[in-house]
Amino acid sequence: MKKKITTLLLIFLTINIANAQKFDVETLKFSGNNDKYLNILVLGDGYTAAEQTKFISDSKKVIDYLFSQAPWKNYTNYFNAYAIKVISTQSGVNHPKTASDCGSKPSYTNNPYFGSTFDVAGIHRLIVPSNSTLIHNVVNANFTSQYAQVLIVANTSDYGGSGGEFATSTTEVNSPEVVAHEMGHSFAALADEYFAGDDYFDEKTNMTKTSDPTLIKWKNWVGINAVGVNKYGNTGLSASWYKPHTNCKMQLLGPVYCSVCTQGIIETIHRKVNPIVSYTPTNGATIASANQYLDFNLTELMKPVTNTLNIKWKLDNIIIGDNVDFVKIDQNTLSNGTHNLVVTITDDSNLLKVDNHASTHLSTVTWTINKSNLGVKLDSFENKISYSMYPNPTTNSFKIEFELDKQSEVSIDLYSIDGKKIRRIENKTIDSGKYSNSINIEDLSAGSYLLTFKIDHSKFSKIIIKQ
Ligand SMILES: [Zn+2]
Ligand SMILES: [Zn+2]
Numbered sequence: 001m002k003k004k005i006t007t008l009l010l011i012f013l014t015i016n017i018a019n020a021q022k023f024d025v026e027t028l029k030f031s032g033n034n035d036k037y038l039n040i041l042v043l044g045d046g047y048t049a050a051e052q053t054k055f056i057s058d059s060k061k062v063i064d065y066l067f068s069q070a071p072w073k074n075y076t077n078y079f080n081a082y083a084i085k086v087i088s089t090q091s092g093v094n095h096p097k098t099a100s101d102c103g104s105k106p107s108y109t110n111n112p113y114f115g116s117t118f119d120v121a122g123i124h125r126l127i128v129p130s131n132s133t134l135i136h137n138v139v140n141a142n143f144t145s146q147y148a149q150v151l152i153v154a155n156t157s158d159y160g161g162s163g164g165e166f167a168t169s170t171t172e173v174n175s176p177e178v179v180a181h182e183m184g185h186s187f188a189a190l191a192d193e194y195f196a197g198d199d200y201f202d203e204k205t206n207m208t209k210t211s212d213p214t215l216i217k218w219k220n221w222v223g224i225n226a227v228g229v230n231k232y233g234n235t236g237l238s239a240s241w242y243k244p245h246t247n248c249k250m251q252l253l254g255p256v257y258c259s260v261c262t263q264g265i266i267e268t269i270h271r272k273v274n275p276i277v278s279y280t281p282t283n284g285a286t287i288a289s290a291n292q293y294l295d296f297n298l299t300e301l302m303k304p305v306t307n308t309l310n311i312k313w314k315l316d317n318i319i320i321g322d323n324v325d326f327v328k329i330d331q332n333t334l335s336n337g338t339h340n341l342v343v344t345i346t347d348d349s350n351l352l353k354v355d356n357h358a359s360t361h362l363s364t365v366t367w368t369i370n371k372s373n374l375g376v377k378l379d380s381f382e383n384k385i386s387y388s389m390y391p392n393p394t395t396n397s398f399k400i401e402f403e404l405d406k407q408s409e410v411s412i413d414l415y416s417i418d419g420k421k422i423r424r425i426e427n428k429t430i431d432s433g434k435y436s437n438s439i440n441i442e443d444l445s446a447g448s449y450l451l452t453f454k455i456d457h458s459k460f461s462k463i464i465i466k467q
Contacts, residue, residue, distance in 0.1 A: 020134075020141035021086075026056055028063045029081040032300065034145035036277045038269065040081040041139060041147050045129055046093045046112035046155035052085045058153050058171050059083040065176030066183060069249075071262045071351055075269050078302045084142050088113040093156045093170075099124040105158070113138075116154040120162070127160035127168055135166060148272055149187045151179065177253040184250050188268040190261050193243045193251035195232045201241045205264035206250060208242055215393075218244045218260040220353035225259045262351050270361040274405065275302040275309065275345060279365050287376045294376060296341060296367060297326040308349040310358070314342050329369075331376060339369040356462050359453070360388065366456060389451070393465035394441070400425075400451075401436045408456045410435070415450040417463075422449070441466055 031037050042063065044055040060083075067076045090111040097107035099119040115130035129135060129152050139150060152168040153175075154160075161178040162168045163185025169175045184190040191207035192200065201207065205217070213222045213229050221227040221244065230246055232238035245251070245258035257265065277300035281287075287294060296313075303309055313321030316339050321327040329341070343365050346358040354360055370377040388401050400412070412425040425439060441449075444466050452461040 020137035023087065023138070023142055024052075024085045025142055026083045026085065027080075028056075028060055028083050029067070029076075029079060031077050031080055031302070032277060034080060034143075036274070037302065038079045038148035038273050039143070039145060040079060040149050040151060041143055042081060042083045042151045042153060043114070043135065043138065044083070044086050044088075044153050044155060045114045045116040046088050046091060046110060047086070048089070048091050049087045051091060051155065052087070055085060055153065055155070056083055058155075058175075062151070062153065062169060062176050062179040066180055069180050070256060071266050071269075072180075072183075074304050074306065074349070074351065075266065076305060078269055078273055078275070079148075082143065084138065086113050086138060088155075091155060093117060093127065093154045095119065095158070098122070099126075101125075112154065114152065116152065116156075116168070118158065118160055125160040126162050127154055127156075127158075127170060128162045128164070129154070129166060129168060132165065149183065151183070151186075174253055177249075180257075181249055181253065184257065184261060184265065188261070188265045190250050190264050191243075193245060193248045193258075193261075195238050198237045201232075201237055205267075206244055206248075206258070206260050209240060211242055216242070218263075220355070221259045221263075224353075227259050259351070259353075263354065266347075266349060266351055267354065267361070270347065271403075273302065274363050275347075276300075276363050276365060277302060279343075281367075281378050283379055285378045287378065291376075292331055294329045294331060294369070294378075295326065296329070296343070298343065298345075298365070299325075301325065301345075304347065304349060308347050310346045310348045312344050314340075314344070316340055331371070334369065334371050334376075336371050336373065339371065341367040341369060355392075359462060364456075389462055389464065393467045395467050396442045397438055397440045398464060399436065399438050401434065402455075403434050404430060404432050404455070406432045408432075409454075411454045412437075413452045414439075414441075414464075415452060417448045417450060419450075425451075 042059040047055040063081045066072050088111060092110040093112045094110060094117040095108050096119050099122050101124045114135055116127055117130055118124055118127045120126040120128040135150060150166045152166050154168060154170050156170045157172050158170055159172040159174060160170050161182050163182040167182035167186035169178045169182060191204035193206060208217055210216045211229055213219060216229055218227060227244045229242050232241045232243060244260040247255045248258035248261055249255055250261050276298060280297045280299055311323050312319060313327045345363045368379045390399055392398060408430055410430045411427040413421055414423045414425055415421055446466050449464050450461050451464055
């Protein structure tokens, strides 16, 4: 039985590869190594071979516009963008004229490569590429690194778009704004801030059922930049769901993203990428004792346009460098034995008001320096920690989640606010990837507690409030 399945899989694999054509790929925007930076892939649908120049200019238009908008423009150095020149046999997309709001627009059928069609879910302007498997196959056949987002540009001058796994737009005059809106959905999982229908209500970065301004997930923004607690509507379900703003790009074409959506996009960038691209020395370097100075360098960093990175170098827990890309250590100041040098990078952007952000998103490189009379041996470790703890405040339990770049020694302890250890929560080697743990604190009395984390050589703590 097992063998049969394998054979079937092989056949599918062969068919898929055969289906996935090779197309020319053009660079729209380059910041650095595809394996490190965030890649946006733009695929055309409904462009013939003769229309590929138009496809490139349509793609450039939306990508240039996207990166002219905050916060994309602040983090433009984190992104690459590539256009995959997918060739359709006919120009244009499909319009079945099956939605109730098609008006006088005629129906038409073309042969777009990914089957992009209007009238999805009975709404005219919802244009969606119908063959998502084919999109995956084309991406895999034409781009070897990981990608952060696929954007489909459909070759029609009719207004429309959609968010989802793939952001989709047309070439209509508003399409750059549509792309910015759909990227909010597809890249950062933001909700619409207009009423899109009862089925769309869900807990999202910018959508919640919580109405208490002191507890709402955007509580740190309430009262700033016109952020508040706004009902989606006055009747039915929409009266019990709330959004942060009344004039946000996730509601209307034209305005900027509200502060909550801006923060949501930046936090997604933080989750997806490590700004430390490269550093020296790398693991295992040996330096002869004749070299008096040891040089440690962050040789390539992704930096926001106004550089808001906070870079701290600590040697044996003492700060020796602040907001510099390199430090120099005089060997003669080091005693024989083991020393720890840690550089920690956080982002102090004032577009963020995230509690304990410095311990939510941090990247580190740790060097252990073994000094003996023979010379200095160095080992280095790199890690990026993406972290969340919720709900906080809580009544009975809370969840800790983090993602590790590499296998790490993790210990987590719960302390009372006056420093007494209450409970050891974790103390073990944890593989790279996602970690999740639900902690029950029903037995504790109400008040503040301190949760301390040691992940390899990085230490940080967070306050958890039990109500
Ligand atoms: Zn918003
Ligand atoms: Zn962050």
